[in-house]
Amino acid sequence: MKNRNSTSDFILLGLLINSKATGIVFAVIFTIFVVAVTANLVMIFLIHVDSRLNTPMYFLLSQLSIMDTVFICTTVPKLLVDMVSKEKTISFVACGTQLFLYLTMIGSEFFLLGLMAYDRYVAVCNPLRYPVLMNRRVCLLMAAGAWFGGFLDGFLITPITMNFPYCGSQSINHFFCEIPAVLRLACADTSLYETLMYICCVLMLLIPISIVSTSYSLILLTIHRMRSAEGRKKAFTTCSSHLTVVSIFCGAAFYIYVLPQSFHTPEQDKVVSAFYTIVTPMLNPLIYSLRNKDVLRAFKKRFVQCLSAQKVSTNDA
Numbered sequence: 533m534k535n536r537n538s539t540s541d542f543i544l545l546g547l548l549i550n551s552k553a554t555g556i557v558f559a560v561i562f563t564i565f566v567v568a569v570t571a572n573l574v575m576i577f578l579i580h581v582d583s584r585l586n587t588p589m590y591f592l593l594s595q596l597s598i599m600d601t602v603f604i605c606t607t608v609p610k611l612l613v614d615m616v617s618k619e620k621t622i623s624f625v626a627c628g629t630q631l632f633l634y635l636t637m638i639g640s641e642f643f644l645l646g647l648m649a650y651d652r653y654v655a656v657c658n659p660l661r662y663p664v665l666m667n668r669r670v671c672l673l674m675a676a677g678a679w680f681g682g683f684l685d686g687f688l689i690t691p692i693t694m695n696f697p698y699c700g701s702q703s704i705n706h707f708f709c710e711i712p713a714v715l716r717l718a719c720a721d722t723s724l725y726e727t728l729m730y731i732c733c734v735l736m737l738l739i740p741i742s743i744v745s746t747s748y749s750l751i752l753l754t755i756h757r758m759r760s761a762e763g764r765k766k767a768f769t770t771c772s773s774h775l776t777v778v779s780i781f782c783g784a785a786f787y788i789y790v791l792p793q794s795f796h797t798p799e800q801d802k803v804v805s806a807f808y809t810i811v812t813p814m815l816n817p818l819i820y821s822l823r824n825k826d827v828l829r830a831f832k833k834r835f836v837q838c839l840s841a842q843k844v845s846t847n848d849a
Contacts, residue, residue: 545703568600591675640681652748654666689732773824
């Protein structure tokens with residue numbers, strides 16, 4: 533059979549196949565996409581311009597917003613175009629690029645979420661040493677480490693995945709080039725590679741989850757010993773937001789990459805993938821902003837300034 537490694541396009545079957553609800557689903561996904569990109573860009577802007585948000589926690593949060601913006605832009609625009617067009621093809625190079633960006637972002641988020649847990653541990657358990665332990669240089673190194681870890685993940689896995697011979701069917705039963713869906717088209721034995729990838733995914737999940745578990749165990753002990761009810765409430769609110777994000781993101785990734793394929797179908801994979809590639813990037817900034825008084829205060833301040841500036845310009849006109 534003819535090798536299709538670089539001579540033919542793939543066909544993405546999409547999120548829904550032969551569904552009459554395509555219009556409604558398109559509207560929902562488009563709305564989520566706009567909200568997610570807008571919310572993340574607003575978070576990045578507020579953290580950059582507001583002096584009260586120039587802290588290590590918000591610096592790491594701005595990195596998460598950058599990752600989420602790139603993450604959702606990697607898959608959703610192509611999905612939306614495919615939903616309104618008859619041609620649902622994606623070139624071999626575009627598929628590899630999408631796979632690389634996806635792996636880089638998901639790997640970077642894993643490491644960053646673990647480092648954010650460490651940041652909360654230092655803030656709650658060692659508040660007096662926080663400025664020293666989480667200085668600007670340390671924050672930059674943490675962010676660079678998270679990005680490098682994700683890049684390494686994408687750089688190692690993408691070439692191997694795309695170098696398998698793909699022959700016969702071109703149809704990927706997914707709405708983007710995700711590894712399990714792409715490998716189903718390979719006409720070579722991928723069992724060894726899938727085993728190695730499984731071990732890699734487990735390790736990538738264990739590292740941040742271990743950091744998160746250890747950090748929050750120590751945080752809970754510290755919160756329990758606090759005498760101030762206000763201090764306990766503030767610490768618990770900040771930490772619960774981060775734990776919510778970690779649980780959603782890592783839980784979905786665990787389902788796709790760690791749980792054996794025999795326990796889920798391609799259709800279930802698409803639903804779970806849609807949740808953490810489309811919904812999660814929208815939830816992250818909303819979870820942090822709606823439960824954070826500093827972010828809400830900064831947003832109200834900038835909103836009032838914009839209204840005042842607009843009012844002045846209108847009066848001058």
